[in-house]
Amino acid sequence: MNPILCYGVPSGCSFGSIVALEWLGKPYQLCRVEMPEMVTTEVFRRINPVAETPSLLTNTGDVISESIAILSHIGAQGIEQKLGFAQGTREFDQLNQMLAFLNTTFFGAFAPLWHALEHSAEGAKKEALTHYGRGAVERAHTALEAMLGNKEWLLGKQRTLADAYFIGIARWNEYHKVVDRRDYPGLQRLYNKLEADQAVIFAHAIERQEVGASSGGFQGEIGLSDVLARLK
DSSP states (O other): OOOEEEEEETTOTTHHHHHHHHHHOSEEEEEEEETTTTTTSHHHHTTOTTOOSOEEEOTTSOEEESHHHHHHHHHHHOTTTTSSOOTTSHHHHHHHHHHHHIIIIIHHHTHHHHHHHHTTOOHHHHHHHHHHHHHHHHHHHHHHHHHHTTOSBTTBSSOOHHHHHHHHHHTTHHHHOOOOGGGSHHHHHHHHHHHTSHHHHHHHHHHTTOOOOOSSEEEEEOOHHHHHHTOO
16 A cells, blocks of 8 residues: 555645655655645544644554654655665754754744734734744744755755755745745755755645646545545
C-alpha cells in the first residue's frame, strides 16, 4: 500500500510535506481535506482526533500527524538524497533545530494574523492581534535571515526537509502582506529558488486542483472514505 498524505486547503502547512514526498521520489497518494469544512468532521477525526492537517497514513496502515513528525518519517527514508540524516549525527541535530524553529517561531508568528482573518476580528481586538502578529513575523524573518546567512539552502549546500517546510509557511506572507521580503535578500533568494522548483510548482497545482507534472512518485488522489478503509 502506498502512503497517503491528507493535506489541508487552502494553503495548509501540509504543503511542505507534499514537496518533501516529491523530493523523496517514492510512490504516494494524496487526500484533499477542505478546511474548516472537512477537517472538523467526525469522519476526519477518526484519522486525526485533533482535527488538523497534515496526517500521513503509512504503508503499514499507521497514522502519523503533525508536520514535524511526518517530515521526520520522510527524512528517515530520504537519507541517501540527504533530505534527512541519521540520528546521532551533527546534521541530524542541525536539521531538527531548524525544523523546530520553523515550526514554533516562524509558523507561530503568523498565528495571530490567521486568527484575526479567519475569525473576522474587528476593532481593538483586530488591532491588537495584527500589531502583535506583524511584530512577530518581522522578528522571525530577521532571525531566519541571520541563520541562513550566505548559505545556498537553510542547512548549507544541499536542500533538506527544512527547505520544503519553509516554503509552505513563507508563502503566508502573501496573504498578510507583513514584510517586504526584499528587505531579507537571503530569504528572497531562497524563496525564489524554491518557487521555481518542480516539486513546489506541482504542490501549487495540486492545491489549485490543476494538472501538475509530478517529479516524484505521485499516484493520484483518493477520497477520505478510501483513506478510512485503509486504517488499521
